[in-house]
Amino acid sequence: MSAIDFSDPATIAFLTEALTAAGVNGLEISQPGGQLRIIVAGESGARIGSTEATPPAPGSAAAVVKAPMAGRFCVEHPAASAAPQDLPRSVSDADIVGFVGVGHILLPLCAGRSGVLTRLLAEPGALVGFGDPLFEIGLPS
Known part of the structure; x- marks a missing residue:
């Protein structure tokens, strides 16, 4: 099997x-x-829900938020009327920084770490696979 x-x-x-x-x-x-x-x-x-953020490697100054499943990557909620937020921006560990969608189901992506959301590592609207890097979060020093 x-x-x-x-x-x-x-x-x-x-x-x-x-x-x-x-x-x-x-x-x-x-x-x-x-x-x-x-x-x-x-x-x-x-x-x-699933595991969401990858802890940084020892000595690393950044954490990476990875896709917890395959789907379509969204930076903002599709129904949001607010303008997208620019990078870099501060985030807390519980902030929702994006979504992965499968059909009508949206999985929110939590930052998992407090810090500064510095880089977008995937193109909005792109199909992403499990474990694909989506965001980089600079950790406070």
Whole structure:
């Protein structure tokens, strides 16, 4: 039996639909390479969460936010009417810095570290794969 690829958007969409149809509230899958959590929240739809930020290497002055799954990369929420924020900008560890979308499901990307969001490492609207670098966060010295 082959392993299931939990970073595949089609697999995540299938699991979300199956959970919703079965009336299941959620599912969490942990593997050595990461974690996937799908929570079916009734009328507001499903929320998908996973590990989000990669800790910096020892001696490094920056952390990289990587794609937790494959999908379409968005810097701003598609429904946002506000103008996109310019870089560099300060962020806290809980700030949402972008999204990865699969169909109608958007996975928010948390900064994971406080610092300065210095670089965009992927093109907005591009298809990204699991683990692709998306943002660079300069850490306070």
